[in-house]
Each structure stands twice: as C-alpha cells, then as structure tokens.
Amino acid sequence: MPRRHFLAASMAATAAATAATAGAAVPPLLRAPRLRPGDTVALINPSGAIYERAPYQFATEALQALGFKVREAPNLRARYGHFAGTDAQRAADVNAMFADPSVQGILAMTGGSGGNRILPLIDYAAIRRRPKFLGGFSDLTALINAVQVQTGLVTFHCPMGASEWNDFSVQWLRSAVMEAQAVTLANPKDREDNLAVRGGRITTLRGGTARGPLVGGNLAVLSSMAGSAYWPRFDGAILFLEDVNEYIYRVDRMLSTLKLSGALDRVAGVVLGGFTNCGPGDGNYGTLTLDEVFDDYFKPLNVPVYSGALFGHIKRKFTLPVGLPVEMDADAGTVRFLQPAVL
Structure with missing residues (x-):
C-alpha cells in the first residue's frame, strides 16, 4: 500500500474509532464505598x-x-x-x-x-x-x-x-477517599521564608468558571490512547494534564494529537499540573517555551484554563476523582467536587 494511502486509512480508522467511542452509551456514574480503617x-x-x-x-x-x-x-x-x-x-x-x-x-x-x-x-x-x-x-x-x-x-x-x-498528599487522599468530603482543591498560599509565594503558584491563562466531569492525567499516556474504546469522553469535560521528562517539542506534539482529534475543542475547561523536567532539549534553532506552547493550544479554546495545580510527578499531590462532576475556577485556581467521590 502506498504510504499516502496507508496514512489516509490510518487517519480514517482513528476518526471512526473516536466517533464510535463518542457515540457509545455512557454508563451511569458509579461511586465506590469509602475506604475505612481496617479495610x-x-x-x-x-x-x-x-x-x-x-x-x-x-x-x-x-x-x-x-x-x-x-x-x-x-x-x-x-x-x-x-x-x-x-x-x-x-x-x-x-x-x-x-x-x-x-x-x-x-x-x-x-x-x-x-x-x-x-x-x-x-x-x-x-x-x-x-x-x-x-x-x-x-x-x-x-x-x-x-x-x-x-x-x-x-x-x-x-x-x-x-x-x-507526605502529610499534604495524605490529607487530600483521606478527605476524598476515606471521609467522603466534597472538597475544594486549592494550592496553599505559603510564602515559607520568601517575600512572595514561590512554590505552587497558579497562573490563569483564561479566566472564568466551568463545570463538567473530570478527565485526564498524564499527557503522554492519554494521547497514546487516542481513538480507542478506552479514551475519555471529552464533551463538556474538565481536562487535567501533567507530564514528566518530556522535551517541549514532544509536549507540543502530544497536545497536537488532542487538538487534531477534536478533544480540545470539546472540553469545558483545562487544569494543568506539574510538567516536571519538561525542558527544551538540544534543538539547533531553539524552541518555544512551555508557556508559549500552552498559550498556543489553550488560549484559543475560549474556556477557563489555569496552570500550577498540585498534581503530577511532584512531591505534594492532590487526589483527583476521574469522572466526578466538578467546578473549576481559573481565576482562583481551584477545583471543587460537586458531590463526594465515594459513598
């Protein structure tokens, strides 16, 4: 098969699989019993x-x-x-x-x-x-x-x-999974011994609030699932993304997969966590910064977007419930559970 025909067939297959997934019956939301001491x-x-x-x-x-x-x-x-x-x-x-x-x-x-x-x-x-x-x-x-x-x-x-x-990660997991609290995930405003907050800073790319089911995770893994029956449903979703040890051009390429598939155009909002050790690499002619890549992909969406949320390959981590309806506030830098994540 000529290469151009192979590529066309591959793209058509991916589009068909994505459409089939989007059109599949959505199972009702199901929550597990909370974890209790002794379990x-x-x-x-x-x-x-x-x-x-x-x-x-x-x-x-x-x-x-x-x-x-x-x-x-x-x-x-x-x-x-x-x-x-x-x-x-x-x-x-x-x-x-x-x-x-x-x-x-x-x-x-x-x-x-x-x-x-x-x-x-x-x-x-x-x-x-x-x-x-x-x-x-x-x-x-x-x-x-x-x-x-x-x-x-x-x-x-x-x-x-x-x-x-650590205590931070344990407390958020305990609140969400053991105590069944409808929590609001918010970075602590701790200056430590600095004149201004340095770690865990929130950057608002586009302000506003949005509601929808929370979907996402590691960008590299999520993009590798594109077109499969296991890819999330992005319609009206709050998308959260993180990654580690990826050159910026690879982050750009993976975001292009989400864009070309139509996923980014269907979300209601975006929350970006840690992109740890995601640097420029050894490009001969330089590279866009990670901030510029995020601007290119997320600002044109006209939905709320913020970065700096505490999840990903970092020491202190939120616990995020995949599939749960939440409300995000890109100006405040928060994600609020609209109901407990467990029963």
Missing part, C-alpha cells in the same frame, strides 16, 4: 517492574499507617522485560482483586509503561458489579480512564504505593 487495600502493578525490595515495604508501612490491611496481588513482584509481569499476569491481578470480596481498595505500586497493553484484558463487567477504590497516576492514566469510561466508576489520580506519603 484491605491490595497492591497491584499494572505497568513497570520495580527492581528493589524496599519500595514494597515502604508502601505496606504507609498504608498500614493509614489504618489499612495490605494484600499483595499474586503477580505484584513479577517481571517480564521492563514490565511487572506479562500482560496476562498484570491484567489477572486487576481482575482478581476486583473479584475478591475481602479486598475493599486497589492501589498501584508504580507507573512506568505497559498499562495500555492490558486494557483489552480487563473484566469491566465484573468491576461494575463490584465497584472499589482504584488509584494511581502516571502510566495508571490508562487504567483509571479505561475503567471509568467502560464502567462509569469514579477512579482516582492519586499517590501510588511507591510515592512519597
């Missing part, structure tokens, strides 16, 4: 392998400090290349932990890559029958969005087992 939280590893023992012990101790019992999924420490086991092993752990009535919550150990590979192997019907807390971020963007799209279950972009469990 069992299972650790899974749907993506990359961990090569040391210490992170597993650290994750167990952190969850125990929150009052949970901890279960390791059968294949948690498996390895297949750089993946945490084969696709079948990793998917089997997800399915088994949702099916196990003695497990109340499921948390990913780490990200990496490989989450996309297991999405066709997940038993979404079984998840809908037994909804539970499911959390993670980074490469877990694939699983938490796929589960939300296929089942309606509110999932969580939150610290993982191997994350830093």
Whole structure:
C-alpha cells in the first residue's frame, strides 16, 4: 500500500474509532464505598517492574499507617522485560482483586509503561458489579480512564504505593477517599521564608468558571490512547494534564494529537499540573517555551484554563476523582467536587 494511502486509512480508522467511542452509551456514574480503617487495600502493578525490595515495604508501612490491611496481588513482584509481569499476569491481578470480596481498595505500586497493553484484558463487567477504590497516576492514566469510561466508576489520580506519603498528599487522599468530603482543591498560599509565594503558584491563562466531569492525567499516556474504546469522553469535560521528562517539542506534539482529534475543542475547561523536567532539549534553532506552547493550544479554546495545580510527578499531590462532576475556577485556581467521590 502506498504510504499516502496507508496514512489516509490510518487517519480514517482513528476518526471512526473516536466517533464510535463518542457515540457509545455512557454508563451511569458509579461511586465506590469509602475506604475505612481496617479495610484491605491490595497492591497491584499494572505497568513497570520495580527492581528493589524496599519500595514494597515502604508502601505496606504507609498504608498500614493509614489504618489499612495490605494484600499483595499474586503477580505484584513479577517481571517480564521492563514490565511487572506479562500482560496476562498484570491484567489477572486487576481482575482478581476486583473479584475478591475481602479486598475493599486497589492501589498501584508504580507507573512506568505497559498499562495500555492490558486494557483489552480487563473484566469491566465484573468491576461494575463490584465497584472499589482504584488509584494511581502516571502510566495508571490508562487504567483509571479505561475503567471509568467502560464502567462509569469514579477512579482516582492519586499517590501510588511507591510515592512519597507526605502529610499534604495524605490529607487530600483521606478527605476524598476515606471521609467522603466534597472538597475544594486549592494550592496553599505559603510564602515559607520568601517575600512572595514561590512554590505552587497558579497562573490563569483564561479566566472564568466551568463545570463538567473530570478527565485526564498524564499527557503522554492519554494521547497514546487516542481513538480507542478506552479514551475519555471529552464533551463538556474538565481536562487535567501533567507530564514528566518530556522535551517541549514532544509536549507540543502530544497536545497536537488532542487538538487534531477534536478533544480540545470539546472540553469545558483545562487544569494543568506539574510538567516536571519538561525542558527544551538540544534543538539547533531553539524552541518555544512551555508557556508559549500552552498559550498556543489553550488560549484559543475560549474556556477557563489555569496552570500550577498540585498534581503530577511532584512531591505534594492532590487526589483527583476521574469522572466526578466538578467546578473549576481559573481565576482562583481551584477545583471543587460537586458531590463526594465515594459513598
């Protein structure tokens, strides 16, 4: 097949798949029971392998400090290349932990890559029958969005087992997942010993407020899901994005995927988190700044947009409920849950 015909066919297939996803029946919103002290939280590893023992012990101790019992999924420490086991092993752990009535919550150990590979192997019907807390971020963007799209279950972009469990991150997770509070996510205005607030600053690209279901996560992973049956529904959504260790030209390219697919033109608002270590690289003729890239893609949308929210590959993290209706305020730099994320 000539290359131009192949490209045309590929673009048509992607457009058709996107249209099919957009036209598919939307499952009703489903919320899991809140996590309580004494509940069992299972650790899974749907993506990359961990090569040391210490992170597993650290994750167990952190969850125990929150009052949970901890279960390791059968294949948690498996390895297949750089993946945490084969696709079948990793998917089997997800399915088994949702099916196990003695497990109340499921948390990913780490990200990496490989989450996309297991999405066709997940038993979404079984998840809908037994909804539970499911959390993670980074490469877990694939699983938490796929589960939300296929089942309606509110999932969580939150610290993982191997994350830093500092007081800030713990309090936001506790409020959202254990106490069932309809919280407002707002960066602290802490100057520390500076004359002005330096860390966690909010930048308003376009002011205003908007309401819609919260969707998104890691930009690289989200853009890699384009056109699939697991891609979020962007119509009227509040899109949140973060990334790490990507050159600015790659961020631009991934945002172009969201733009060319029509996703950006359908959202009601955008919240940008940490874009950690996303620099210019070694371009021969320089590069746009990250601020300029964001301006190019988001300002023409004529919807509220702000950057600097505390989520992503940073130490202090909000817990964001994927699929939950929220209200964002781009002038104040806040995201308000319109109802509790759990029951």
